[in-house]
Amino acid sequence: MKAITTITSTAVPLDEENVDMDQIIPARFLKATSRDGFGKNLFRDWRYENDNESLPRKDFVLNDPKFHGRILVAAKNFGCGSSREHAAWALKDYGFDVVISSFFADIFKNNALNNFLLPVTVSESFLSEIFKAIELAPSTTLTVDLASQTITLNKIKQPAATEIFDINHYKKTCLLNGYDDIDYLLSMKDEIAAFENKSNMHARTI
Amino acid sequence: MPKSLFEKIWDTHIVKTITDGPAIFYIDKHFIHEVTSPQAFKGLEQRGLGVFRPKQVVATADHNVPTLNQHLPIKEELSRVQVDTLQRNCAKFGIELYGLGHPYQGIVHVIGPELGITQPGMTIVCGDSHTSTHGAFGTIAFGIGTSEVEMVLATQCLMQNKPKLMRINVEGTLNKGVVSKDIILYIISKISASGATGFAVEYAGSAIRALSMEARMTICNMSIEMGARCGIIAPDEITFQYIQGKKFAPQGADWDSALTHWKTLFTDADATFDQELDIDASAIEPMITYGTNPGMGIGISGHVPGLQQIEEKEKPSFEKSLHYMGLEPGSEIKGKKVDYVFIGSCTNSRIEDLRLVASFVKGKQKAAEVQVWIVPGSKQVEQQAKAEGIDRIFADAGFLLRQPGCSACLGMNEDKIPAGKYCISTSNRNFEGRQGPSARTFLASPLTAAAAAITGRVSDVRELM
Ligand code: SF4
Numbered sequence: 001m002k003a004i005t006t007i008t009s010t011a012v013p014l015d016e017e018n019v020d021m022d023q024i025i026p027a028r029f030l031k032a033t034s035r036d037g038f039g040k041n042l043f044r045d046w047r048y049e050n051d052n053e054s055l056p057r058k059d060f061v062l063n064d065p066k067f068h069g070r071i072l073v074a075a076k077n078f079g080c081g082s083s084r085e086h087a088a089w090a091l092k093d094y095g096f097d098v099v100i101s102s103f104f105a106d107i108f109k110n111n112a113l114n115n116f117l118l119p120v121t122v123s124e125s126f127l128s129e130i131f132k133a134i135e136l137a138p139s140t141t142l143t144v145d146l147a148s149q150t151i152t153l154n155k156i157k158q159p160a161a162t163e164i165f166d167i168n169h170y171k172k173t174c175l176l177n178g179y180d181d182i183d184y185l186l187s188m189k190d191e192i193a194a195f196e197n198k199s200n201m202h203a204r205t206i
Numbered sequence: 207m208p209k210s211l212f213e214k215i216w217d218t219h220i221v222k223t224i225t226d227g228p229a230i231f232y233i234d235k236h237f238i239h240e241v242t243s244p245q246a247f248k249g250l251e252q253r254g255l256g257v258f259r260p261k262q263v264v265a266t267a268d269h270n271v272p273t274l275n276q277h278l279p280i281k282e283e284l285s286r287v288q289v290d291t292l293q294r295n296c297a298k299f300g301i302e303l304y305g306l307g308h309p310y311q312g313i314v315h316v317i318g319p320e321l322g323i324t325q326p327g328m329t330i331v332c333g334d335s336h337t338s339t340h341g342a343f344g345t346i347a348f349g350i351g352t353s354e355v356e357m358v359l360a361t362q363c364l365m366q367n368k369p370k371l372m373r374i375n376v377e378g379t380l381n382k383g384v385v386s387k388d389i390i391l392y393i394i395s396k397i398s399a400s401g402a403t404g405f406a407v408e409y410a411g412s413a414i415r416a417l418s419m420e421a422r423m424t425i426c427n428m429s430i431e432m433g434a435r436c437g438i439i440a441p442d443e444i445t446f447q448y449i450q451g452k453k454f455a456p457q458g459a460d461w462d463s464a465l466t467h468w469k470t471l472f473t474d475a476d477a478t479f480d481q482e483l484d485i486d487a488s489a490i491e492p493m494i495t496y497g498t499n500p501g502m503g504i505g506i507s508g509h510v511p512g513l514q515q516i517e518e519k520e521k522p523s524f525e526k527s528l529h530y531m532g533l534e535p536g537s538e539i540k541g542k543k544v545d546y547v548f549i550g551s552c553t554n555s556r557i558e559d560l561r562l563v564a565s566f567v568k569g570k571q572k573a574a575e576v577q578v579w580i581v582p583g584s585k586q587v588e589q590q591a592k593a594e595g596i597d598r599i600f601a602d603a604g605f606l607l608r609q610p611g612c613s614a615c616l617g618m619n620e621d622k623i624p625a626g627k628y629c630i631s632t633s634n635r636n637f638e639g640r641q642g643p644s645a646r647t648f649l650a651s652p653l654t655a656a657a658a659a660i661t662g663r664v665s666d667v668r669e670l671m
Contacts, residue, residue: 016523017520017523018399018400018499018523020499020635020637022616022635022637022638022639022640023637023638023639026639026643027269027616027617027618027640028617028618030241030242030269030270030618031241031270031284031285031287031288031618032284033244033245033248033287033288033291034244034245034248035245035248035352045638045639045643045644050643051643076400077399077400077403077433080399080400080433080499081335081430081431081635081637082334082335082349082616082635083242083333083334083335083337083349083350083351084241084242084351085242085245085333085351085352085353086352088351103400103403105400105403105433106403106404106433106435107335107349107350107351110350110351110354111351111352111353111354114351114353114354115353168226168227168228168367169226169227170224170226170227170228170365171227171228180353181353181354181357181364181365182249182253182353182356182357182360182361184365185230185357185360185361185363185364185365186255186360186361188221188222188230188361188363189258189361191221191222191230192221192230192232192258192361192362192363195221195232196232196362199218
C-alpha cells in the first residue's frame with residue numbers, strides 16, 4: 001500500500017459521539033464481494049432522506065459545501081459496534097486519509113490502520129479546539145505528520161497549535177514504509193510452524 | 207507469578223513478541239461467514255497464497271440468508287452471489303462449510319459452542335464483533351476485520367497488543383424475572399458503551415458461576431457493546447458437562463488430557479487487574495434500552511433520564527437519540543406500544559431462550575397488532591424446538607417461527623423492521639437503522655420480549671408471572 005508521511009488538508013467536522021459502524025456503512029450495503037465503491041454509501045442514512053440520493057439532507061456535514069478535505073474530525077468513541085472493515089473502506093474510498101477523535105473503538109482502529117487510514121487520537125481539549133477552529137473558518141487546515149507523530153492545527157491569523165499523538169512503533173514503521181501486517185506474518189511462517197510443533201491444541205505450552 | 211485466566215491463555219499463544227510492538231498471536235480456531243470473508247479470499251488469491259491451516263477454519267452462512275423457504279434459491283441476487291462465493295471459496299481452499307441446508311448451519315456464534323468446536327483455553331477469531339460470545343468457555347475470542355481474516359487464513363496468526371484487564375464481579379442471586387441478558391444490559395448501562403474499550407473483561411462472582419453455559423454466552427456476547435476486546439469466564443463443571451459428548455468434543459484419552467488442562471484455567475487468587483467492578487445481582491431488575499446505543503438502558507420500572515440528569519456536553523446526542531426513538535426525556539417506558547417482537551440473534555436464540563419464552567407464553571395469545579418473529583440460532587436449535595413441541599406452543603400463541611440466521615438483528619436480509627415502528631428485540635444493538643432504516647429498537651431479555659408479545663406493550667414480566 002501507499003506509505004503515509006505528511007498530510008495537510010482542510011477537514012470535515014462530524015461533531016457526534018459514539019458514531020457506530022452501522023451509521024458509517026449500514027449493513028444492507030455489505031453484500032459486495034469486493035473492496036471497492038463503498039464511498040458512495042458512506043453515512044448513507046445520515047446523508048440522504050429516505051435512502052434517496054436525489055434528496056441529500058442539508059443538515060448533514062458531508063452535504064455542506066463549506067466543508068471538505070482528506071481529514072474527518074469526529075467526537076468521542078468513533079467506530080464502535082460491528083467489526084465490518086467496510087467502514088474503513090468506505091471512509092478511504094470517499095477520500096479520507098485521516099480520522100481524528102478523542103477515542104476510537106478497538107476494532108475500528110485496527111481496521112483503519114490495516115487500510116492506511118490513519119486514526120489520530122487527540123485530547124478532549126484539543127479536539128474541541130479543532131472543532132471550534134473549523135466551524136469558525138472552514139478553510140482552516142490541519143497537518144498530520146506521522147514521522148514526528150504530531151498534529152498541527154494551522155489556525156487562521158492565530159498561532160498554530162500542536163499536539164503529539166500516540167502510535168505504536170511497529171505500526172508506525174509499517175505505515176511509513178507501506179508494509180502491512182500480512183507481509184510481516186508471511187515472513188514468519190517457519191517460526192509459526194515451529195511454534196505449532198512445540199505445542200498442542202489443548203495446551204499451547206511452549 | 208500469579209496470573210489471570212486471560213494471561214494464562216494469552217501467554218501460551220505468543221509465537222514471538224516484537225520489541226516495542228505487538229505480539230504474533232496464534233489462533234486455534236477461525237470461524238468465517240459470507241459477509242466479511244470474500245475480500246479476504248480475494249486478497250489471498252491476489253497474493254497467490256493458499257489457506258495455511260484449513261482444518262482450523264469453519265464456515266457457515268448466516269448474516270445474509272433468508273429465514274423463510276431456505277430450501278429455495280436465494281431470491282436477492284447480491285445475497286445469493288455472496289453465499290455462492292463462500293461455497294466456492296470453501297471448496298477451493300478445503301474449508302468445512304455448514305452452509306444453507308446443512309444440519310449444522312446457523313449463526314456462527316451459536317454453532318461453534320453447540321458443536322463442541324469451542325473449547326476452553328483456545329484462541330478464537332471471526333470477522334464478526336460478537337465473537338466475544340465464545341469467551342464463556344474460557345477462551346480468548348474476539349472479532350476481527352477482513353484484512354485480519356486474510357492474515358489468519360494466510361498464517362493462522364495476528365499481530366496483537368495485549369489488552370488491559372478488567373474483572374467484573376457479580377455477586378448474589380438474581381430476582382424473579384431477571385435473566386443473564388438483564389445482567390449484561392445492567393453492566394453496560396453502568397459503564398457506558400465505551401467504558402471497557404481496550405480491556406479484556408473477565409466476569410466472575412457467584413451470580414456468574416450459577417449461570418448455565420447458554421446464559422454465560424449471552425453475557426460474553428455483549429462485551430463488545432461496552433467496547434471490550436473480549437469477555438471471558440473461567441470454565442468449571444458446568445462448562446465441562448456442556449461440552450462432553452458434543453460432536454467435536456475430545457473423546458476418550460483426549461478428553462481426559464483436555465480436562466486436566468482445562469482445570470488449570472482460572473484466575474489465580476493473587477492475580478491483579480487494571481480495573482475491577484462489583485455488581486450486586488439482587489439490585490438488577492428486568493432491563494430495557496430507550497436510546498440508540500446499548501449503554502442507554504434502564505430498569506423496566508424506571509424512567510428515561512430527564513434532561514437535568516444529562517451532562518451539558520452530552521445533551522445534543524441524548525436529544526437526538528430520543529428524537530430518533532420518539533421518546534420524551536423523563537418519560538416512563540413501561541406501557542409503550544410495540545409493533546414487532548424479535549426473539550433471535552447470537553445473544554438470545556439458543557434452545558434455553560426458546561424454552562424460556564415457550565414456558566412463559568404457553569396457553570397465552572399474542573396481542574392482535576403485534577408481529578412476533580422467533581428466529582432460532584441454528585438448525586439444531588430449530589430441530590430441538592420442534593422435538594420438544596415448542597414450535598406448537600409458538601404457533602398457538604400466534605408467533606412465527608422462522609429459519610436460522612441473523613435476520614432482524616442487523617436487517618441485512620429482508621427481515622427488516624419498517625421505518626418508525628417499534629421493535630422489542632433480544633439482539634444486542636439498538637443503533638439507528640440497525641434493524642432497518644429508521645426502525646426503533648428496544649433491547650431486552652427474551653422474557654421481557656415475550657411479555658411485550660402478549661400485551662402489545664413494554665411490560666414488566668414480573669407482573670405477569
Ligand atoms: S446475530 Fe447479529 S450480532 Fe450475531 S452474528 Fe449475526 S448479525 Fe452479528
